[in-house]
Amino acid sequence: xxxxxxxxxxxxxxxxxxxxxxxxxxxxxxxxxxxxxxxxxxxxxxxxxxxxxxxxxxxxxxxxxxxxxxxxxxxxxxxxxxxxxxxxxxxxxxxxxxxxxxxxxxxxxxxxxxxxxxxxxxxxxxxxxxxxxxxxxxxxxxxxxxxxxxxxxxxxxxxxxxxxxxxxxxxxxxxxxxxxxxxxxxxxxxxxxxxxxxxxxxxxxxxxxxxxxxxxxxxxxxxxxxxxxxxxxxxxxxxxxxxxxxxxxxxxxxxxxxxxxxxxxxxxxxxxxxxxxxxxxxxxxxxxxxxxxxxxxxxxxxxxxxxxxxxxxxxxxxxxxxxxxxxxxxxxxxxxxxxxxxxxxxxxxxxxxxxx
Numbered sequence: 001x002x003x004x005x006x007x008x009x010x011x012x013x014x015x016x017x018x019x020x021x022x023x024x025x026x027x028x029x030x031x032x033x034x035x036x037x038x039x040x041x042x043x044x045x046x047x048x049x050x051x052x053x054x055x056x057x058x059x060x061x062x063x064x065x066x067x068x069x070x071x072x073x074x075x076x077x078x079x080x081x082x083x084x085x086x087x088x089x090x091x092x093x094x095x096x097x098x099x100x101x102x103x104x105x106x107x108x109x110x111x112x113x114x115x116x117x118x119x120x121x122x123x124x125x126x127x128x129x130x131x132x133x134x135x136x137x138x139x140x141x142x143x144x145x146x147x148x149x150x151x152x153x154x155x156x157x158x159x160x161x162x163x164x165x166x167x168x169x170x171x172x173x174x175x176x177x178x179x180x181x182x183x184x185x186x187x188x189x190x191x192x193x194x195x196x197x198x199x200x201x202x203x204x205x206x207x208x209x210x211x212x213x214x215x216x217x218x219x220x221x222x223x224x225x226x227x228x229x230x231x232x233x234x235x236x237x238x239x240x241x242x243x244x245x246x247x248x249x250x251x252x253x254x255x256x257x258x259x260x261x262x263x264x265x266x267x268x269x270x271x272x273x274x275x276x277x278x279x280x281x282x283x284x285x286x287x288x289x290x291x292x293x294x295x296x297x298x299x300x301x302x303x304x305x306x307x308x309x310x311x312x313x314x315x316x317x318x319x320x321x322x323x324x325x326x327x328x329x330x331x332x333x334x335x336x337x338x339x340x341x342x343x344x345x346x347x348x349x350x351x352x353x354x355x356x
Contacts, residue, residue: 166305
């Protein structure tokens with residue numbers, strides 16, 4: 001049985017405090033999706049010629065369940081992840097999992113393993129849907145067999161226990177995350193392994209994350225690690241909260257989409273635009289850009305305090321989490337936990353208060 005983490009002082013870290021169960025479905029040509037199972041989390045047995053291991057037909061998602069202020073347990077906007085999972089499958093010539101099957105798997109797993117989730121708002125249940133090609137065949141073609149899995153782990157802060165501690169970033173001039181016409185706008189495993197080299201270079205430079213620029217001109221800011229970026233401007237007409245526009249090489253993050261709605265609800269001018277790294281530096285020097293933060297399922301809202309770049313380093317604002325970053329993070333967390341109004345079906349309540 002899943003162990004209840006009862007003490008807020010216990011931090012589960014991120015990525016290895018797995019819960020007890022897994023949901024599984026199989027797809028084969030002719031039968032489609034079948035053999036649905038809910039059982040114990042256990043190792044897989046795979047043939048060495050499994051296509052997914054060789055040709056990277058592997059996609060995944062990341063979303064979270066939260067314990068609400070009323071004791072309920074809900075998942076944040078899983079319908080958006082279900083649709084993105086389908087888009088990723090199409091891009092990799094894989095079968096699409098129906099939205100109802102995706103949501104049903106989440107309902108089953110959270111219903112079984114929600115006791116691992118304490119009331120501590122800093123701890124969540126991270127859900128990892130995964131689909132991979134399973135046919136044992138080394139012909140260079142799409143697989144005829146696939147498997148879907150859903151597992152979970154109890155998650156603390158992605159960058160440690162201090163939720164609003166600013167991170168430092170290194171602008172990557174040598175490596176690119178995604179190219180036009182590639183897979184940058186979907187969540188496939190092949191996007192992530194190649195990013196580790198640049199991430200290691202960032203750590204060697206004393207930074208916690210890497211900032212990706214566009215692959216064509218190495219000029220336009222795209223993402224931070226595997227997270228979307230936001231810029232806060234103070235202008236004569238008010239506060240702007242902007243994020244790089246989706247060009248086909250950026251991942252359309254669910255948290256990104258949510259923050260654009262929440263920023264507008266809070267009275268900020270929210271929008272998308274292309275931002276060059278030179279403009280970023282210049283507007284920080286002018287005091288126009290006062291805050292920058294990254295966002296994502298794992299990172300939630302994380303302030304960026306300083307930037308290292310071959311053309312000169314700089315500090316954003318005073319190097320700490322600014323008021324807009326703090327306010328947006330709190331609004332997001334409150335919405336996820338039911339302490340703020342739901343903009344419209346964002347919380348899928350799986351465990352009601354009386355059953356928690």
